[in-house]
Structure formats: structure tokens, C-alpha cells
Amino acid sequence: MKKAVVTGVMKVELQEFPIPQATGDLVVVKIHISPMCTEYKAYLEGEHRDCLGHEAVGEVVEVAQPGAVQVGDRVVVTPLFPCGQCSLCKQGDYIYCKHNYPMQDATMAQYVLKPAWNLFKIPDDVSYEQAALTICGLGPSFGAYQTLGLSASDTILITGLGPVGIGAVINAKYRGARVIAVESNEYRRNLAAELGADGLIDPRDPDAVEQIKSLSGGEGPDCALDCSGAVPAHRLCIDAVRCRGKVAFVGECNTETPIVISRDLLRKGIHLLGSWHYNLNDFPKILEVIRHSPLVDKLVSHVFPMSRIEEAFAVSASQNNAKILLKAWE
Ligand SMILES: [Zn+2]
Ligand SMILES: [Zn+2]
Numbered sequence: 001m002k003k004a005v006v007t008g009v010m011k012v013e014l015q016e017f018p019i020p021q022a023t024g025d026l027v028v029v030k031i032h033i034s035p036m037c038t039e040y041k042a043y044l045e046g047e048h049r050d051c052l053g054h055e056a057v058g059e060v061v062e063v064a065q066p067g068a069v070q071v072g073d074r075v076v077v078t079p080l081f082p083c084g085q086c087s088l089c090k091q092g093d094y095i096y097c098k099h100n101y102p103m104q105d106a107t108m109a110q111y112v113l114k115p116a117w118n119l120f121k122i123p124d125d126v127s128y129e130q131a132a133l134t135i136c137g138l139g140p141s142f143g144a145y146q147t148l149g150l151s152a153s154d155t156i157l158i159t160g161l162g163p164v165g166i167g168a169v170i171n172a173k174y175r176g177a178r179v180i181a182v183e184s185n186e187y188r189r190n191l192a193a194e195l196g197a198d199g200l201i202d203p204r205d206p207d208a209v210e211q212i213k214s215l216s217g218g219e220g221p222d223c224a225l226d227c228s229g230a231v232p233a234h235r236l237c238i239d240a241v242r243c244r245g246k247v248a249f250v251g252e253c254n255t256e257t258p259i260v261i262s263r264d265l266l267r268k269g270i271h272l273l274g275s276w277h278y279n280l281n282d283f284p285k286i287l288e289v290i291r292h293s294p295l296v297d298k299l300v301s302h303v304f305p306m307s308r309i310e311e312a313f314a315v316s317a318s319q320n321n322a323k324i325l326l327k328a329w330e
Pocket of ligand 2: 038055
């Protein structure tokens with residue numbers, strides 16, 4: 001089977017690998033679509049990597065024992081290899097499982113091996129293209145909004161309009177919230193405007209906080225969601241949100257964000273929360289967004305056959321894109 005491999009700085013190619021085999025409760029999924037996510041970082045860094053991609057949709061083609069899925073089932077493949085046994089897995093918060101199978105398997109490939117229990121079955125009225133948005137496209141913001149309780153009476157600040165941030169705008173609009181979006185990339189700002197963002201802010205403006213406050217009644221937005229993983233955006237969210245507001249973080253970040261407990265938290269009474277994907281039990285609710293949001297199609301900016309992997313990575317790294325879908329067999 002073919003699988004994407006980063007072979008150097010801005011170098012990616014398809015190489016041949018053996019097809020995985022079903023064993024125990026690990027089943028083989030023939031991948032139809034692999035959405036692109038953060039893999040462009042490996043492409044820019046250039047370290048050799050043959051395990052790219054963590055989200056996919058496809059069809060179960062081999063099982064080793066009776067289980068949660070059967071051959072022929074259309075399924076969503078989610079990140080990681082959670083155990084299915086611990087309390088987090090059992091309550092649907094599998095993404096936080098600390099007992100993952102000791103394995104790695106990539107989704108930028110034609111087949112992938114996955115625990116059967118963690119595959120979400122795709123209903124007949126939902127296409128593979130639509131189901132591909134239930135993972136990192138709409139998932140992280142959906143999970144955060146469930147915890148924030150985001151509703152039509154709220155104004156939300158969204159920082160960073162990559163595919164996750166664009167998904168966040170779509171999810172917020174679906175809930176009827178007012179959206180103030182922050183992004184420096186013009187392509188992405190224009191896309192947010194098309195999606196009906198009520199305010200658009202360039203984070204390079206020195207008065208960005210004041211602009212955000214004036215767009216939200218002077219007090220600041222009720223909630224903020226950082227999708228950028230950038231420290232200045234974390235500060236912007238904390239500084240701009242109103243007293244007693246809530247800030248959620250879904251953008252990965254491994255550097256320190258300075259926070260002064262008294263000034264930033266106690267005396268503003270704000271809540272900070274981290275969120276990673278969403279609870280498995282909410283999968284039917286994400287499907288409702290896909291079925292009924294008039295904006296959801298705009299989340300996909302490009303579809304590439306996997307044979308044009310180099311072009312797909314170049315677009316992904318350019319940041320002039322929303323979600324990119326790779327068709328694994330074309
Ligand atoms: Zn677990
Ligand atoms: Zn992802």
C-alpha cells in the first residue's frame with residue numbers, strides 16, 4: 001500500500017509499505033479520505049517521518065474477531081489508540097486515555113489498523129467527505145463549546161483561523177453566537193468574513209484588545225477560544241474576555257504563557273479550560289451540525305488525490321487554506 005513519508009525539508013513522497021493485518025480487536029480500515037492537519041510542521045522541519053496523519057474516514061475491510069464493527073462498515077478514524085477499558089474511555093473521553101495501545105499507525109496511507117471499539121460508524125445519509133469534518137475540522141471547537149456552554153446569547157472571541165479556527169467559526173455560528181475572529185492571514189480573514197464573522201481583528205494592531213471590547217459592548221466577549229497555540233493570542237484572550245468570562249484553549253502550545261494569578265484570574269473571576277477533541281457520546285451531535293449548517297461545506301478549501309501529495313503539503317504549509325482532504329486511492 002502507499003503511505004506518505006517526509007524525507008527532508010519540504011520533501012514528501014509516497015512509498016510502498018505492507019498492508020496491516022487485523023489482530024485481536026484491532027481491525028483494518030481501508031482509508032478513503034485522510035484530512036490534513038498539523039503534518040505540515042513535520043514537512044517544514046524535514047525530519048524523516050513515515051507516520052503522518054491521525055484522522056481518516058474509510059471502510060472496515062478485515063476483522064480478527066467479532067466486535068464493535070464488521071467488514072463493510074463505513075467509519076470515522078479518530079486520533080490515538082485508546083484502551084477502551086479505563087474510566088475515561090468508558091465515559092467517552094477516550095482522547096485523554098493514559099493506556100493507549102503501544103503502537104503507532106498513520107492515516108496518510110491507504111490502510112490503517114485501529115481498535116474496533118473506537119471507530120465511529122457513519123450513518124447512510126452522511127458522505128465520507130462530510131464525515132471527514134467530524135475529526136479535527138469541527139471536533140476541537142465542538143468539544144470546547146460543549147464545556148463552555150456556548151449559546152446564542154454569547155459573543156465569542158476566536159483567535160487563529162487555521163482549519164480548527166474556521167471550524168470554530170462554523171460551530172459558533174451554528175449555535176447562534178456572535179463571533180469576533182482574530183487572524184493575521186488575509187486568506188483566512190476573508191474566509192471568516194464569508195462565514196459571517198461579526199468582527200474581524202488583525203492581531204498586529206496595537207489596539208486589538210480595545211477593538212475587541214468595543215465590538216462586545218465595552219466589557220469584552222463572554223467567551224474566548226484560542227485555536228492558534230500562540231502565546232500572544234493566549235494573552236489576547238485573557239485580556240479581552242469580560243469579567244466572569246471563560247477562555248478555552250484547543251491550539252497545541254508547548255511554550256509558557258505568562259499569567260499573573262491576581263490580575264488575570266482572581267480579580268477578573270475568569271475560567272480557563274483546556275479541551276482536546278470531544279466526548280465520543282457527542283458524535284451524533286456533530287453529525288447534526290454537518291446535516292444542518294449551511295456553512296459546513298466552506299470548511300474544505302482543497303481536495304487532492306494522494307498522488308499529488310507534494311502539492312497538497314505545499315498548500316498546507318502556505319496557510320492559504322482551510323481543511324485539505326486527501327483522497328487515498330486517487
Ligand atoms: Zn483508556
Ligand atoms: Zn488533527
